[in-house]
Amino acid sequence: MQNVQDWRERGTEDANTISMRICQEGHANALALNRECNQIAVAGRSLLKVYAIYSDGFTEVCNMRGGKNQNLSYSSNDVAWSSLDSNILATAATNGVVSVWDLSRFGQKKQLHVYNEHERTAHTVGFDIHDPHILVSGSQDGTIKQFDIRNEKSSYTYYSNSESVRDVKFSPHMQYVISAVSENGTVQLWDLRKGDKSILQFTAHSGPVYTCDWHPTKNWLATGSRDKQIKIWNMDGKASLEHTIHTIAVVGRVKWRPDRTYHIASCALVVDYSIHVWDIRRPYIPFASFNDHTNVTTGIAWKGDNSQLLLSTSKDSTIYRHAFKDASRPALKAxxxxxxxxxxxxxxxxxxxxxxxxxxxxxxxxxxxxxxxxxxxxxxxxxxxxxxxxxxxILKPSYTGYSVEEETTHLKEHECFIGCAKELILCGRKLADMCEQNAIVTKKYGKHNATTLWTFIKVLYSSTEFSKQKYDIHRNSFSNQKSVQSLRRPAQIANVHEVLQWDSNQNNDVASNDDSVDNGMHLDIDSSNGIVGVGLGSIKQNYPPFGSVILSETQILNDITFDNFDLLREGFIYVGPPDFSKMHSHQETALHHDVQAARPQLDLKPESKDTPPSSNMPSILKVNTTPAIPIWEPHQFVAESIMLQGDVGDVQTSISILIAMGEARKLLQIDDALVETWFQTYIDQLHRYQLWNEACKVMNLSWLRSVRELNQQSTSVHTNCGECGRPLGSSVGWYCQKCKSMQSSKCSVCGLIVRGLYAWCQGCSHGGHLEHIMDYFGNHFKCPKCGHLCEYN
Amino acid sequence: MFEVELISADHKDVIHDVAFDYYGRRMATCSSDQTVKVWDEDEKGNWIESSNWKAHSGSIWRISWAHPEFGQVLVTCSFDRTASVWEEIVGEKVASLSTPSRRWVRRMTLDDSRTSVSDVKFAPKYLGLMLATTSADGIIRIYEAPDIMNLTQWPVLHEIANKLPLSCISWNTSTYMLSSQLLAAGSDETATHTGKVFIFAYSETRKWVKTDAINEITQPVTDLAFAPNPGRTFHMLAVASKDLYIVNIRGVTDASANTKLDIQATKFSDHNCPVWRVCWNMLATMLISTGDDGCVRIWRKNYTKDWKCAAVIKAEGSYPSYEPSLNSPVMTVSAAATAKYYKKGSISNPNQVPWH
Incomplete structure (x- = not known):
């Protein structure tokens, strides 16, 4: 006990994992610690050594396997150390011999006794905790033998009635009581004084039990088995199962951890080289694992009652002293x-x-x-x-503030998507009609940006020529707008700006850079010009200053369903020029000069900045008022708008516009690879929402071969003749060449030949008119013809 | 706003993964208790447990659904060093009214790993029926079912060894603007301070080659996910580590016509605790990340094309009662279980305070 105290005081020194290679050939099968826990005995096929344990390593004390003694009696399965005398060791050999060793003697004399009584391999050996002279062994021959090491012969043999006794352990709670586990899955309790019959026997596992261990304080017995389970039995009275631990491999050894009521260490017989320490109350994941061994671990022992140090031997011919702090914790990593x-x-x-x-x-x-x-x-x-x-x-219906019409306010984002997917018109009408219709549809679902885009497409492309006149009309439509800000900036041609601007008339606190806005001409887009109507009257709300509110793709606003407050503070999604302020200042400058004045940069292409973001939001459309320019080529701008729409996640709108535009899309320079990606994305989205018809329509309307071909895969249905069951592949229609009949074409319910929709079972090849089959399977679940359990859903 | 509904999953140990299927109508959960549960959504939107089985002899780390074109197929990976492929079998229905019996059958055990299999993911559909696993000894294995009708054959196509143990993997879902398919894997190793996220590219020589390590991320990585790409010029990868990272990956071609990846990682420290999971929405317009404190953060892009945390959700008071009598499959939690929102970030300029 004094020693134990010492270790605890020297805890820091001892707290390291140490290891040592113990032999070159063969491997260790078992280990045992002496009473003071300062020496370790290691036994194996060609190995029986004792090492002293120091804080920084192991030192060999004694080797009982000299070169000359190579007989089987020394090939040990198990080793045990006397509970009293640190010089007395016992081993169980593979040939059944149980030997007792006295370390205080020299050479050959070390071997005190050789009990050659077991007929087959001895698996286990152990000293009585209470009486240090008593030794028991368990063997493959199904017997347990008791020895008194003062005698030359065994004192008693207990017959377990099983093929093989794998482990025997003395109970620390009851003197004379031992537990024995067998390959037939049973656990027996024996009273050493009553040799004829076990005092308790029960089946513990569905496979061989390889190991058992008594809990140091509770009357619990742990058993480990080939069924990969460790079971904890309460041995009070009749054994009752307390816990089951599922490990990943066949359990080879188990050992309760001192000082921790619920912890038990285990190692596997095959596959798993790690030592796991389990908390039996959490039986699925190890509390700690030691992963140091490179082959199967064969023996484990806690260093006395020090719960921080675990010794182990392995088939990799090493011994380890593991410090608990070095263990990996699988549960923490998980x-x-x-x-x-x-x-x-x-x-x-x-x-x-x-x-x-x-x-x-x-x-x-x-x-x-x-x-x-x-x-x-x-x-x-x-x-x-x-x-x-x-x-x-669960996402609640979207934020209501941004929708125009009441009935759309309770829609979720995906409902908008599905609605648009179903209602958008992509072909078969004049572009102008389609655009108008689609603008209404998208508006209905609150996708205001899409609405704007559709409207633009209508204005720009519904007529075939893009003439000056066209442009003038376009421009005139803005002419009586309340305010127009002009912006000309070649560098920004590529960008579409959607800017929600603080309406300075409504707020005097505007940031200074907004002053220009006052002077600027504000744009009030009215319904008459075909762009989303924004009544000024609706601008009742106050909006944050220009620099901070950045507006946003309305659809995203729409589908952000979090608290609006949060949203306005930082959820806004704006896609526009990266350097917004720069653009703005430029704009200011322009305004200060003269909005309407002819600019020196006449060579610049004008560009239009769309868009009223959403209807009940005040919107400033940035539109260039520029001197007349012969022809405005909107293609670049439209292409950018469409790509922007794709970028912000609204592939639906992008692809729909491209489809609807028909041949005109060739004017837009959008990379085919990008369009193909859009198609794939959109089709995938439609599939996810199980909109098969819509997906099919999109595929059909595609001008890319790779996309169109998606529709042509796996389109044939193979049918069998209803009479003979042969495939009808080679024949015409439902005529079977084998049995020369048209039976398959008849309805199994009414017997008439089916024209039109034909429903039939793939299992039995019988079917009929769709409505007949529907009626029939309303009441039945077997085929009307053959009684097959057809699956009709 | 979100409503919180608590599903009494009744797993006996920690749940490690939740996965929706392709249509979002089914959900699979896997747990340390070595079981997998599959949940189906009924007409009212309740989640009903439809199957539950013991799938492994160790903790089940991850679960992934195959594209429904391949059938109802799941793959799981476990501490028991295996990954398993499962297929749902729909039996013949017994009576006209009852639903057909369903059960999940193990089609294949992928037992090549000698250590815990930490992650498994099906490849994007256009690659066929393919999956990738990572294991604690740092090996990525790519398996393919050459015959999609036969799920019992999964030869290993590639084995990619790495020095560090790996914890997670993600397939890039698109090769748009890239020269090759990408894979990203993360390591949860804690001892070293080197980059923990690795990018692999499928080279012209038909080999997976490690092209890059993201050196900014030195903390252990628990999860990563490529964003779906609906046609962006760059690819995004979300990484859950001690902080959340969003990595932009762009394929660039240099003067000598070699393609390489331009990688930029941005760190987001809002969680203030380790991040466990990341998940994108279908269009990569939204990202969710979950922190060790039980908060789910929702991220969206702001006007400077930066990602900002748009909301934090946490279900409080939603702990299940331990009364066994209340173990109904789905338990709606009353007022106590409303989602709470936390505001993060500060506004310094009073002009920026939004009005309502």
Missing amino acids: NAQGASLGHRGDISFARKIKLTPTETITHGSKINSFVNRRRPTNTDEQFHLAQSDVCQF
């Missing part, structure tokens, strides 16, 4: 959360609800409210409290 985002905007979120130690620190108060117990200080204590719940964050 992701404790799962999250998935549905495309209907719902979030599924699973998280650990009981706490890890760190959580305790952060959210202690909260936690205590639901787990009403003392705040744990020991991290080990927390380990077993692990469970998750799944939260479903």
Whole structure:
């Protein structure tokens, strides 16, 4: 006991993992510690050595396998150290011999006794905890033998009635009681004084039981088996199962951890080289793992009652002293959360609800409210409290403030998508009609940007020529607008700006750079010009100053359903020129000069800045009022707009516009690869929402071969004759050449030949008129013809 | 606004992953308790457990759905060093009214790994029925079912060894503006301070080659995900580490016609705690990340094309009661379970305070 104290005092020195290679050939099968736990005996096929354990390594004390003694009696399966005398060792050999060794003697004399009584391999050997002279062994021959090491012969043989006894352990709680586990899956308790019959027997596992260990304080027995399970039995009265641990491999050894009621170490017989320490209350994931060995671990022992040090031997011919602090903690590394985002905007979120130690620190108060117990200080204590719940964050209908019409206000983003997918008109009408219709549809679903785009497309492309006249009309439509800001900036041709601007008339606190806006001509887009109507009257709200409110793709505004406050502060999504302020200042300059004045830069291409973002938002459209320019080529700008729409995630609008434009799309310079990606994305989206017809329509309307061909894959249906079951592949229609009949074409319900929709079962090849089959399967579930259990849904 | 509904999943240990299927109508959960549960949504939007089975003999880390074109197929990976491919079998229905019996059958056990299989992901559909696994010993394995009708054959196509243990993997969903398919893998190794995210490209020589390591991210990585690409010129990768990172990856061709990747990582420290999971929406307009504190953050792009946290959600008071009698499959939590919102970030200029 004094020694144990010493280690604890020297804890820092001892707290390192140390290892040593113990032999070159063969491997260790077992280990045992002496009473003081300062020496370790290691036994193997050609190995029996004792090492002293120091804080920085092992030193060989004694080698009992000299070169000359190579007989099988020395090839050990197990080794045990006397509980009293640190010089007395016992080994169980593969040939059945049980030997007792006295380390205080020299040479050959070390071998005190050789009990050659077992008929087959001896698997295990152990000294009585209470009486150090008593030794028991378990063997493949199905017997347990008791020896008194003062005698030359065994004292008693216990017959287990099983093929093989794999492990025998003395109970620390009851003198004379041993547990024995067998390959037939049973556990027996024997009273050494009553040799005829076991005092308790029960089936513990569905496969061979290879190991058992008594709990040091509770009357629990742990068993480990080939069925990969460790079971904890309460041995009070009749054995009752307390816990089951599922490991990943066949369990070779188990060992209770001292000082920790619920911890048990295990190692596997095959596959898994690690030593795992389990908390039996959390039977699925190891509390700690030691992954140092490079082959199967064969023996484990805690260093006395020091719970921080674990010794192990392995088939890799090494011994390790593992410091617990070096163990890996699989549970800490494991992701404790799962999250998935549905495309209907719902979030599924699973998280650990009981706490890890760190959580305790952060959210202690909260936690205590639901787990009403003392705040744990020991991290080990927390380990077993692990469970998750799944939260479903369901997207509520979108924020209502941005929609014009009441009936659209309760739609979720995906409902808008589905609505648009179904209602957008992509072909078969004049472009102007389609655009108008689609503008109405998108408006209905609150996609104001899309509405604007459609309207632009209508204005720009519904006539075939892009003439000066055309442009003038376009420009005139803005002529009586309340304000127009002019902006000319060649560098920004590429960008579409959507700028929600603070209406300075409404607010005097505007930032200074907004002064120019006052002077500028404000644009009030009225309905008559075909652009989304924004009544000035609707501008009742105050909006943040120019620099901070940046507006936003309305669709995104629409589908952001979080608190509006948050949104306005930082959720705005703006896609525009990267350097917004620069653009703005330029604009100012322009205004200060003279808005309407002819500019020196007449060579510049004018560009139009669309767009009223949403109807009940005050909108400033930045439109260039420029001196007449012969021909305005809007293609570049339109292409950019469409690409922008794609960029912000509204591939639906981009692709719909391209389809609707028909041949005119050739004027737009959009890379085919990009269009193909859009097509694929949009088709994939439609599929996700199970809009098969819409997806098919889009494929059909595609001008890209690769996309159109998607429709032509796997389009044939193979049918069988209803009479003979042969495939009808080679024949015409439903005529079967084998049985010369047209039977398959007849309805199995009414017997008439089917014209039109024909429903039939792939399983039995019988079918008929769709409506007959529907009626029939309303009441039946077997085929009307052959009784096959047709699947009709 | 979000409504919170609590699903009493009734797993016996921590749930490690949740995955919606392609249509979002089914959900799979996997847990340390070695079971997988599949949930179906009914007409009222409730999630009903439709299957539940013991899938592994160790903790199940991740679960992934195959594209429905390949059938109802799931893949799981586990601490028990295997990944398994599961297929749902719909049996014949017993009576006219009852629904057909469904059960999940193990089609294949991928047992090549000698350590815990930390992640598994199906490849994008255009690559066929293919999946990638990562393991704790740093090996990425790519398997393919050459015959999509036969899910029992999954030969290993590639094995990519790495020095660091790997914890997560993601396939790029598009090769738009890139010369090759990309894979990203992350390591949760804690000892070193080198880059923890690696980018692999499928080279012309039909080999996966590690092209880049993202050196900005030195903390252990727990999850990463490529954003779907509807035609952006660059690709985005979200990385969950000690902080959230959003990485922009652009294929560039230099003067000598060599293509390489231009990688820029941006760090977001809003979580103030380790980030466990990242997940994109279908169009990559929104990203969610979950922190160790149980908060889910929703990210959107702002006007400077930066990502900003748009909302923080946390379901409070939503802990299940431990009364066994209340273990109904779906438990709607009343007033106590309303989502809470936290405001993050500060506004310094009073002019910027929004009006309502």
